[in-house]
Amino acid sequence: MRVEFVGSGDAFGSGGRYHTCQHLSGDDLDVVVDLGATAFHALKRTVADLNRVTTVLVTHFHGDHFGGLPYFDLDAQFVSHRRTPLTLVGPPGIERRWRDLLDASYPGFASSSRAFPLIFREISPGETIEIDAAVVTAREMQHDPKAGICLGYRIAAANRTYVYSGDTTWTDELIPLAEGADLFVAECYVRSRKMAVHMDYATLLGKLPEIAAKRVILTHMGPDMLDHLEDIGHETAHDGLTIVL
Numbered sequence: 566m567r568v569e570f571v572g573s574g575d576a577f578g579s580g581g582r583y584h585t586c587q588h589l590s591g592d593d594l595d596v597v598v599d600l601g602a603t604a605f606h607a608l609k610r611t612v613a614d615l616n617r618v619t620t621v622l623v624t625h626f627h628g629d630h631f632g633g634l635p636y637f638d639l640d641a642q643f644v645s646h647r648r649t650p651l652t653l654v655g656p657p658g659i660e661r662r663w664r665d666l667l668d669a670s671y672p673g674f675a676s677s678s679r680a681f682p683l684i685f686r687e688i689s690p691g692e693t694i695e696i697d698a699a700v701v702t703a704r705e706m707q708h709d710p711k712a713g714i715c716l717g718y719r720i721a722a723a724n725r726t727y728v729y730s731g732d733t734t735w736t737d738e739l740i741p742l743a744e745g746a747d748l749f750v751a752e753c754y755v756r757s758r759k760m761a762v763h764m765d766y767a768t769l770l771g772k773l774p775e776i777a778a779k780r781v782i783l784t785h786m787g788p789d790m791l792d793h794l795e796d797i798g799h800e801t802a803h804d805g806l807t808i809v810l
Contacts, residue, residue, distance in 0.1 A: 566591045566725040566810045572604035573784045573802040576629040580791045583607040584629040593698035594722050597621045602632030616647050623655035624731030625715035626662045635670040650682040656714040660685040704742040706733030717742050725810040735768045747810045749778035752785035
């Protein structure tokens with residue numbers, strides 16, 4: 566499994582980074598996890614043929630995580646001339662949220678005909694589904710109730726396991742989600758200040774022994790983290806970072 570951090574930034578583009586987006590590829594696997602508003606531009610640079618992407622998984626309905634969907638959709642219609650199915654997977658309500666977003670961005674285009682099937686799949690906390698050659702399990706995270714249910718994903722494929730927390734403060738749901746994973750990608754916005762909607766490194770550090778992931782990479786970092794990377798004892802993501810599991 567190959568994991569590329571197409572975008573590793575927070576909502577504000579701290580450090581000049583693109584919004585959240587990770588591209589997972591391998592044998593019979595070509596999936597994008599989150600597609601923030603600015604991340605689509607980076608995805609166009611890093612993926613030569615967007616038509617090979619079969620699925621976009623969305624962790625939650627904030628613009629820095631799913632705001633790039635209108636551009637992906639329009640590109641598929643008018644630039645890439647997609648003919649193969651595209652599946653959008655996310656928390657309950659994903660089709661309505663996508664429609665609202667597309668109507669706000671490009672009025673009328675949500676109802677336009679497409680030369681490719683556009684498929685919506687809802688995934689609920691605790692549910693496991695199959696996507697391509699991968700098995701995907703969702704757990705509910707603790708982020709922003711106004712955004713609806715927020716999810717973290719555990720994706721198993723080719724005897725490797727990738728976990729992404731999505732945006733969340735600490736929740737014990739992270740333990741079964743990431744336990745023993747080959748790669749645990751954890752959002753970590755600040756170093757030690759407790760937040761109701763985002764992770765702090767001090768709390769995560771104390772919990773990592775319970776998770777026992779084989780590799781941990783921190784992402785979605787704010788200025789407090791980016792300005793003190795030399796004090797962080799774990800790997801940190803940057804745009805373009807590529808990992809082969």
